[in-house]
Amino acid sequence: MKKPRIIVITGTLGGIGLASADVFSRDQDIVVGIDIKEETDDLVKQTKSKIKDFHYYQADCTQEVQVKETIETVTRTFGRIDVLFNIVGGSGRKFGDGPIHTVSLDAYQKTIDLNLTSQFLVSKYVVTEMLRQNGGCIINTGSVLGMVGGNDMFATSVYAATKAAIIGMSRSMAMTYAKNNIRVNVISPGLIETNMTQRAQGNEAIFAYIDEKQPIYHGRHKLGNPMSIALAARFLADSEADFVTGVNLPVDGGWTAQ
Numbered sequence: 349m350k351k352p353r354i355i356v357i358t359g360t361l362g363g364i365g366l367a368s369a370d371v372f373s374r375d376q377d378i379v380v381g382i383d384i385k386e387e388t389d390d391l392v393k394q395t396k397s398k399i400k401d402f403h404y405y406q407a408d409c410t411q412e413v414q415v416k417e418t419i420e421t422v423t424r425t426f427g428r429i430d431v432l433f434n435i436v437g438g439s440g441r442k443f444g445d446g447p448i449h450t451v452s453l454d455a456y457q458k459t460i461d462l463n464l465t466s467q468f469l470v471s472k473y474v475v476t477e478m479l480r481q482n483g484g485c486i487i488n489t490g491s492v493l494g495m496v497g498g499n500d501m502f503a504t505s506v507y508a509a510t511k512a513a514i515i516g517m518s519r520s521m522a523m524t525y526a527k528n529n530i531r532v533n534v535i536s537p538g539l540i541e542t543n544m545t546q547r548a549q550g551n552e553a554i555f556a557y558i559d560e561k562q563p564i565y566h567g568r569h570k571l572g573n574p575m576s577i578a579l580a581a582r583f584l585a586d587s588e589a590d591f592v593t594g595v596n597l598p599v600d601g602g603w604t605a606q
């Protein structure tokens with residue numbers, strides 16, 4: 349029987365996070381989920397009862413002290429961190445992200461914090477532990493919008509900037525820490541059916557656009573499945589992918605091939 353790996357997933361209670369917790373737990377790994385939702389949230393209880401060996405830590409990943417303490421506690425409790433799947437992030441629309449001439453400095457800063465500061469902080473403290481244990485695997489989460497522009501329905505310039513930054517940060521990390529046996533890759537999802545994309549679901553204009561952008565599902569009137577992202581993460585985290593580092597893997601139904 350294989351030795352269970354310690355898999356840390358941030359944004360674990362979202363659509364992609366839950367699918368990923370499920371996939372790694374079925375692989376007999378120990379899943380440590382981090383999310384901003386309270387420990388008493390129903391979703392935490394449901395996830396604990398549904399997913400074997402799921403351990404939950406509440407933390408706001410935009411706050412350095414919380415991230416540092418949580419990662420240190422996880423390492424003390426489980427002895428090591430084999431894999432980080434850093435999913436935390438979300439749309440900045442609620443803060444006012446949009447076409448750049450409409451974005452206030454406050455909306456800009458909040459969108460940067462939610463998407464870039466969060467993945468930076470978690471990466472920073474997990475790398476610190478992985479340097480001590482001399483190895484590990486990190487998967488950060490980008491987006492197709494960090495690679496190509498969208499039409500007016502996807503004009504969130506600051507979000508796009510954070511996702512492009514995550515791709516750059518991860519490539520730099522991959523080069524810096526290759527000698528320490530730490531692999532760093534990015535998954536850039538297309539439009540996936542989760543809470544984050546509720547705005548898009550049921551919007552005929554967006555569906556028509558997505559039919560063109562994600563041609564693998566053309567005519568099927570559907571978004572990507574969170575499980576497709578989870579299974580890509582499973583591949584990148586596998587020891588059989590030990591030659592794969594510094595990659596930005598779009599999982600997007602063909603969006604960025606156009």
Ligand SMILES: NC(=O)c1ccc[n+]([C@@H]2O[C@H](COP(=O)([O-])OP(=O)(O)OC[C@H]3O[C@@H](n4cnc5c(N)ncnc54)[C@H](O)[C@@H]3O)[C@@H](O)[C@H]2O)c1
Nearest residue numbers: 359361362363364383384408409436437491539540542544
């Ligand atoms: N769904 C898509 O179409 C899509 C496309 C491209 C990229 N992404 C990226 O995937 C990631 C998550 O997507 P999802 O679709 O599962 O979203 P989701 O909204 O379903 O999940 C996001 C999770 O992050 C948690 N979270 C939010 N702020 C947090 C914070 N400060 N600290 C800790 N946890 C926090 C939320 O509670 C939630 O559980 C994001 O990085 C997003 O940019 C998603």
